[in-house]
Amino acid sequence: MKCLPLLRLSARLLDLHDAQREPGNSPVYTQEERAGRGDGRYLDLACIVLDVLRGLAHESGNEFIGFDALLISVREVEPQVDSEDLRYVLNVLARPTELWAIDRSDGRADLVSDKQTHLVERTHYADDYRLTSIGRDAISVSSNISDFAYAEGDALKLLRAIESGDLDVVPSFSDGLLDTIRFASVELRQEIERGQVDKDSEVFKVKMPRFRDVIEKTSELLRQAEARLKSWRATDSDELDDTLAVDVYDLEHQVLRVYQALESFGRDLAELTKIAAKRRTSAVSATDFLEVALNLVKRPPSDRQLESMFRRFGPLRLDGIFPSPADVRGRVRVSLTKAEMAPRFETAVGAVEVADTRLRFLGEYGDVIRARLASGPLPLSEALERGWCVLDGTLELAELLGVYVAPWALTEGEPIELRIPREVATRSDGVVGELIYSDLELARVERGASA
C-alpha cells in the first residue's frame, strides 16, 4: 500500500480541522512546519502493518490475529522492526479520534462528528488485531479500488485487460473482486443480523437495490470476459502457450470463480431481502447477562430449570459410548424358557440328516492329527502338505484352520498349545491356490518340560 496518495488527499483537510485560528485573525497561514520526525519511519511501518493485515484478512476470512504472529509477518517484510515500535504504531492505528465537520447533504448545515477513524481494530480482551472497514477503505482508495458499488468498474477493467491480452493482471483483479464481494456479502448479513434492517431502512431502500443492479451488470461483464478467454484459447492457443507466463485455463477458472461468487451473492441478496422485508423494527438492546446471573443468585433456580437450560445451551457432547453386542460377549447368559430347552425331535419322515462339516472333519482327521501330535509339534504347512484340508474331495481349509484356532476340539484331556511365528509364509499349490499365512504350530504341552 502507498500511503502518500492518502496523505496528499487529506493533509490539508486535517490542517483545517485542527486550525487554531479565531475568527477575525490574520488570514495568513503560519503553522507550516509539521511536528514530529521527517523520516517517514512510522508511516512506513503503518503501511506494512496494513498490508500484512489485509493479506491475512484475505486468507483467513477477516480473522483477528495475535500480536506475535503480526510481528513475525511484519518482520518478513522488514526484518529490523522493533516490537515496541510496532506496538506504538498499532496503538495509534487502533485509536479512534473524533473529527468534526458540517454536513450539507440535505439542504441544512448540520455539525456532525465521526469517531470511525481507527484503521485497525483491537479485541477488548486479547492482544489481537484486524483491519476495520475504514482500514480496508484506506487500502482500496490508495490503490484506486473502492467498495462493491464499483465492482462493475473492476469487472470492466478485468474485461479490458483480457481483451488487450494483458493477462498478467487478471489474477490480481479477480482476487480483488472476490474480496470485494466477500466483504460486501458478510457486511450486509451483519447489518441484517443486528436487527436494524427493515423495509423502511436505508440499507433496504438504497443499498440492496444498488447491489442487485451491480450484480446484474457485473455478471454480464464477467460472462463476456469468460467468453473472451475461451476464444483466446480456441484461436491461437499454440502461440499463446509458448509466450505466456500464465495458463489461460487457470484464468478461466479464476474468472468462473468470481462469477459463481457473484451469483451466490445474488441468491443471498434475494434471501436477505425477503428476511428484511418481513422484519418489523424489533431491534432490542443487548441482553444484560450479568443481571441474569445476579437474578439467579437472588432466586436460585430449580434443578429442572437448570437441566432444561443445560440441555438446550450447555456444552454437551456424546461420551462416545456406543453399545455393541461385542461389549457383553461372554458376560450375558441367555436364559431359555422351558419349552425351548425341551429337545426337539425331527418329525418329518425321510429327511436326510446332514452331518455337520466340523464333525465330519474331526471324524476324518481327528485321530490322525492327534496321533501326529504325539510325535511332536505339527506346523500348519505340514498339515497342508499332507492334504488334511480336503474333505470328501472339496476344499475345507476353514475347518483345518478351525483346529488351529480352537485346538481343544481335538482332545479335552490334554492341553495343546499354539505357537505363532513372527514371519509370514507363502505357499502356492493346485489345491489351495495362492496362500499367504502364518505358519502356526500345534504342540502338546510337555508336562515334564516346564517342571
Added chain:
Amino acid sequence: MNRIEMGRVQAFLLQHRRMETIPRGKGRVDERELARLLNDADLEARTELEGLLQGFGFDLVALDDFQTQGLAHGGKVFLLPRRLDQVSALFSERWIDERMQLKNETITTRRIWFTQLWFVLLALFYTHRNRVATEVTRYVETTFTRADLVQAMHEYINDMVRKLGQDALKGDVVYNCLISESGAQVDKYAGRFIELMVDGAQVDDLGADRYRQSLLGALEMKNNHLQGLEPWIQATGPLEAGRELLVRPSDSSEG
C-alpha cells in the same frame, strides 16, 4: 456419498458438531475428507442425512466464506445446532456435573459455578460488546483469555453479588456459594469451565491461552434465544429493567 460414508459423516458430526472443508491447521482426523464428502453429496443423500440428524434433534447448517467470517478463503463449514422442539436424548447434563468437579463438593455447587460462569461469559460475548443475540458473524470478535474470564468473574462477585443485601435473597444457596470462595477457587473453576466449553464445541481454543465463542455457539444462540433462553430467563427471574425497545426516529415520524 454411500451409506457407509454417510454413517461416518454422521458419527463425526454427532461427536464434534461441526466440520470444515478447509480447517484451521490440520483439523481433526478425517475432517477434511468427510466435510468434502458431504459438500459433494447429491441432494438426495443430503436430504436423507438431514432427516436422520433431525431425528436426533439437530439441524444441519452449511455456511461458506461469503456468509460468515473466520473461514478460510473458499472454505465451507457444516454445523449441527440443536433443535429446541426435539431435545436430543443422546446427551445428558451428567457430563457437566462430572466435568465441573474439583474435589468432592456437591453437584449443586458445581452447577452453581457452571451457570454463573456461563452467564458471565455470555456477558463478555454479548453485553459488553453491545451485541444482540442474533448477531452470529461477530463471533470472531469475542477472543478472551482465561485471565479475562477470571477477572470478569471476580468483578461480578465483588461488585454485584457481595453488595446484595440478605433481604434481596429468596434463597441463599447461590449467594453463600459465591461469597465463600477463597480467591483461588474462581480460577480453578474457570479452568474446568473453559475445558468443558471447548469439548462441548461452544468455545474454540485458539491456542496460547486464547479462546473465543465458537460459530456453533453463536448460531445456537441466534436460533434458540427467542424461544429458549428468553422465556427461561423470564421464568427464573424477570429482568428488573425490562427489555428496551430501540425505535429509530425515522419510524415514529413515518407513522
